[in-house]
Amino acid sequence: MSPATGAVTEALGELHARYADVGDGELADYIPQLALADPDDFGLALVSMDGHRYSAGDADVPFTAQSVSKPFVYALALSLLGLDEVSRWVNAEPSGEAFNGISLERTTGRPANAMVNAGAIVTTALIPHTPGTPRFTRILDCLSRFAGRSLDVDEQVYASESFTGDRNRALAYLIRSTGPLPVDPVAAVETYFRQCAVRVTALDLAAMAATLAHGGVNPLTGEQVVSEAVAAQVLAVMATCGMYDSSGAWLLRVGLPAKSGVSGGLIAAGPARFGVAAYSPPLDTTGTSVRGRLAIGELSRRLGLHLMRNPALAASTVTLVTTAGDLPTAPAAGHERAAHEDVAVVAAQGALDFTAAERVLHALDEAGPEGTGAVLDLVRVTGIGGVARAMLRDGLMRLTADGLRTAVADPDGLLRRPGHEDGDPRIFATREEAVDWCLGRGAG
Numbered sequence: 001m002s003p004a005t006g007a008v009t010e011a012l013g014e015l016h017a018r019y020a021d022v023g024d025g026e027l028a029d030y031i032p033q034l035a036l037a038d039p040d041d042f043g044l045a046l047v048s049m050d051g052h053r054y055s056a057g058d059a060d061v062p063f064t065a066q067s068v069s070k071p072f073v074y075a076l077a078l079s080l081l082g083l084d085e086v087s088r089w090v091n092a093e094p095s096g097e098a099f100n101g102i103s104l105e106r107t108t109g110r111p112a113n114a115m116v117n118a119g120a121i122v123t124t125a126l127i128p129h130t131p132g133t134p135r136f137t138r139i140l141d142c143l144s145r146f147a148g149r150s151l152d153v154d155e156q157v158y159a160s161e162s163f164t165g166d167r168n169r170a171l172a173y174l175i176r177s178t179g180p181l182p183v184d185p186v187a188a189v190e191t192y193f194r195q196c197a198v199r200v201t202a203l204d205l206a207a208m209a210a211t212l213a214h215g216g217v218n219p220l221t222g223e224q225v226v227s228e229a230v231a232a233q234v235l236a237v238m239a240t241c242g243m244y245d246s247s248g249a250w251l252l253r254v255g256l257p258a259k260s261g262v263s264g265g266l267i268a269a270g271p272a273r274f275g276v277a278a279y280s281p282p283l284d285t286t287g288t289s290v291r292g293r294l295a296i297g298e299l300s301r302r303l304g305l306h307l308m309r310n311p312a313l314a315a316s317t318v319t320l321v322t323t324a325g326d327l328p329t330a331p332a333a334g335h336e337r338a339a340h341e342d343v344a345v346v347a348a349q350g351a352l353d354f355t356a357a358e359r360v361l362h363a364l365d366e367a368g369p370e371g372t373g374a375v376l377d378l379v380r381v382t383g384i385g386g387v388a389r390a391m392l393r394d395g396l397m398r399l400t401a402d403g404l405r406t407a408v409a410d411p412d413g414l415l416r417r418p419g420h421e422d423g424d425p426r427i428f429a430t431r432e433e434a435v436d437w438c439l440g441r442g443a444g
Contacts, residue, residue: 011302012044012056015295020057025282025290028262033160037063037264037281042291045206046276051219059202063279064157066196066261067099067120067287068205069143071212071234071242073195074114076142077126078230089126089182090119092237099244099262099287102174109178113241115259118171124195125188136191143198146208148220151198158197165193200265202279209267209275212238212257235269239307246286254297255306266292270305317356318363320347320377324435339372343438345431347377357388361395373405373438377431384414396425407434 020042029035043059077086095103095112103112103119111119129135144151172185200208211218212235215228226234238257243250250258258268264281266289276299278292300306325341344367348360364374376396378384384392392415396406408415409431416427428434 008046008048008052008054009056011299012046012054015298016042016044016056018298019291019294022291022294023282025280025284027281028283028287031157031160031164031262033154033157034064034263034281039282041264042278042280043202044276044278044295045202046274047203047206047210047219048274049210049214049219049272053203053206053220055203055206058279059206059277061279062154062199062201063263063265063281064154064196065143065198065200065205065265066263067115067117068200068259068261068265068267069195069198070115070120070123071238071259071267072143072146072208073120073127073139074123074237075146075212075216075226075230075234076139077114077123078233079226080128081126083233086114086123086126090114090122092241094241094247096245102171104175104178109175111175113237115237115241116244117168118175121168121172121188121192122175122182124192125183127191129183136194139191139195140198142225143195143200143208145221145223145225146211146218147200147204148207148218148223149204151200151204153194154197154199158194161193161197162190165189168192196261202265202277205265205267205277205279206275209269209277211275213269213271213273213275215272235271238269243288244286246288250293251307254300255308256296256300257307258296260286260288260292262287264289264292266296268296268300271307273305317348317350317352317359318346319349319380320345321363321367323367323371324373324375324439327431327435329432329435339439340435342371343373343375343435344371345375345377345435347380347431349380349382351383351385352381352388352392353385357384357391361391364395364399371404373407374399375407375409375431375434375438376425377409377434378414379409379411379431381414389415393425400425405438405440407437409434 027035041058043057045055045059047053091110091112093112095116097103103116113119114123127135127138169189172189176185212231216226216231217224235257242259256268260266264279266278268276280289280291282290284290322345323341324343346363399406407426410427411429
């Protein structure tokens, strides 16, 4: 076991040991088959953006997805129909009600969101059905692609749900009575029951959550399951609606997009970080796994994952703000050293996003205008987002327009774009070459 694998697995193991003996919560006995689950089952799983899988406890015990399936079917609907069309049928507002509440708009009957049962039934009904590709075939294929393996249905749980599912049928007929249900209520609900009875493990759910966190790319298979835009839309609804009438408290305390299910499954996504899942059947009064809520909440606190927290120290992006005169290669004294001191040097590291680019530009603003040149050192930068690239190029061009000679040390060409226009920054392989050009000594 590598040091990295050992560290993550040990952290999950500590959380598992800490909460394994928690005895609170009740099984979901209103679906008879779910009441047969072992209340002692408890598994945790995490899948990283690089596709590394970590687990503790009963992470490979199969159970049915139940409401944890909702975000992924919503993703399928968004992929096939688009946000505007799906939003005609299903809203995206927190309901403040339980998962099986009558959460419908008074004037239109449109469900509040796709995470409550009413909205999930409509979302399922929106999935196209053709003789060659039945609606449920599309749904099962989608869930399998999110998981990275072929999933199946627990037929006993499906039969149990269908036998006891009158409230969901009533919701479907109530929605249909106001208009916004595109198919027959009976067909819609039966497909929804089968969707909820799809069999998964905590490791499967962690991979599914990781796919959303990874911009729709499954980190295990490399497949682009849904677009980055769709993944972001789903995560947004999970963040505000995924935990039903406790969604606000969850976002306040844990700060991660999440979704619970009455079989004891619980997922959370750390965007661009990982997907995490828990399985433990005893539920609290909101229908959420007691142990799962505790474990994922503690994981978020321990790793500082809250979305509203600053993900890095302000100084971590900009690693150097100086002049060429203070670099080891600068002359000791004389006219040449004075020239070196008129060239500002700002170095950055890591992956640059909007926030990081803003920090770099502030550093250039502070260091550059008083001299004759400015060098941006990107040698230790691993990636630049599209928005950040545009911001940096614009900032450098403004410095050039102000009369400074600007150059970039960019050996990987991260800032380069096809073609070359007047005013573009000069790009070099090393910091020394960029400094030399700003001093008028390089070919450029």
